[in-house]
Amino acid sequence: MIKILDFFDYAKSESLWMAHLCTGCCSLEMAATMGPRYDWERYGYLPTPTPRQADVLMITGLVSKKILPALLRTYAQMPEPKYIVALGACSFDGGPYNESLSVIKNPTEILPADVFVAGCPPKPEAIIAGLEEIKKKIKAGIPSAASQGGLWKEMEF
């Protein structure tokens, strides 16, 4: 029985689909990661235009106040199990926009991320390495961070 469950975790981890939601500049490097040189499809990742089929939500850099409700709604529409990758400095503490009056400084306190990828913007290799971390978490059966807590549960969106 344990073996079969392991197999499901393995299957889940090897075909991660991304909800295609660009909120900031890091999406440019995400596009490069899809490109021929880095080609993330060889790792089983695929961008999908609808959140209903997605396993992973990428917070691509900055989250402005105006787009936060859309981000939360996209997350809510995704089926379980779902994971979050936060790209770049902005998704951690606002990064270069830390003093800006229109940017959410702590998007991952609202929507906790499972993996942070550092950089401004992170290089494509780093993005792939971050996604590999998610694979390890799924294989180890660790529940996603956002299902455990976060401000998003109390917010209206």
Add this chain to the structure above:
Amino acid sequence: MNKIRNILEDFDCEYIENYKRVWLKTKLSSKDDLLNVAQKLKIEGLSSLSTVSPTDFLEENIMEINYFFEDLDTKRNLWLKVDLPRDEKLCEIESLTPLFPSANWHEREAFSMFGVRFLNHPDLRDIIKSKDFEGVYPFRLDFDWETHEKDIVNNMNKIVSSFKKEQEENEVDLDTDSSETILNWGPTHPASGPIRLRVHCDGEDIINIDPDIGYVWRALEHLVTKKDFIGAIVSVERLCFMDNINSMVGYAMAVEEIAGVEITPFAKWMRVLLGEVARISSHFMGLGGFFNNMGLHTLAMWNMDTREFFLDFLESYSGARIATASVEPGGVRYGLDMTMFDELQKALDKFDTTIDEVEAIFVNNPTMKLRANNVGVLSADEIYKYGLSGIVARASGVKTDIRIDEPYAAYDELDLKYITQENGSAKDRFVMIFEELKHSVDIIKQAKAHIQKAVDNKEMDPTKDHLVKVPKKLPKGEAISRVEWARGEVLMHLVTQEKATSPYRLKMRAPSFNHTMMLNHLLKGQTLSDIPLIFGSLYVCQGDLDR
């Protein structure tokens, strides 16, 4: 120029002076004259209003409005200032939108950020800023944004509830018997990125489109005032990542003008070289985006492949692929190791081997021509009227290119030509990006050969010549600089105060703002399937749209 001067002399001006080669600078004594002056200027041929930029002088209790008029044909420009009282109730002036439709969104922006009311504006609503700033003006110097920030939960609720309310009103307003509906295209459509188009349509036919922008608003113009002159390049560069270098060049030129610093020839040539590399990297994304929006991803993938080689050069030069921060006031940040040119040569070789195939398969593609010809046509008159620039303007046959009109860096020493198309349709704009791409590679080859030769002759020292010292404290002054950006004209208006360590005000006029303004005009009466195509052909980037 003399004709414009004659017009201005009829009115009560504080001064009229020449500024740079193609500009005239003046200040009107009274705001009541504005409409009459504008009318005469329009008849004289200054038919585009580039931007409207308020500067808030808290101590003097003055709101100074800067208008930048341009004549794309004869290359005469006018910088006109008017003082308004700063008090929110009295801060109002006649709108120029009825005369110059290009002012429409720029005046809305000035209203949203500074609370300047434009009388007789056809549609003076908030733009860009989110709903929690309703009724307050975030760029005014006495706005206390730290207190505003503390109430984040309440602010978010305001944003959410206003959006929900709008959706409910949509359903009430429309006639239930008809097939009319309001469709939200966005906030994040895979074909566009973060922008929301409120499409009012009847079945498949579009009745009108109201773009709702500001989803990546970072308040960059506010952010730079909190940093020093070097630190501000981090914000300026993030105007748009696709062509970051040219925006830094524009900002650096403005700072150098106020500081009175002349940069070295080597730095000038490096600015050309790096700028064109960034332009190419942007054009590759633009070309790919156009075909993506038509439903074919192959070109985007091919372009991404070639683009990587150009990014390799930027990485070897600055250490970063995209956020290079490699241009700063005083020159360029790093010296050049001449072996880096091998990296650039690799990119140029890769470009030469692939470009013919791209031309044969995509640019001469019969399906693309059938689909995109005669769609989204912009006439030359509309280019003048709506203040469009860059490849969109040139695709309609308007000869405007700031690299030639008002040369900066080392562009005056290069062999440049206007590249234009005739019809101004979506297809022409696509072909235009492609032709520009080839032109940029040609410029890089010229610049590379020039630097190589000068270094060989010991006229330039690539390890030492790159940077001239710019003082940390700048005198009181103001400057404007224009650069030809990948998408069009970027105009930077920089104001500093006495012994300034950081910019007092920086206005960045970005081309995508005007191009997005055209969406309603172009798409009215078309069908829903034309939205991605026309949107893609306008070559819009949300980064510089929202700033």
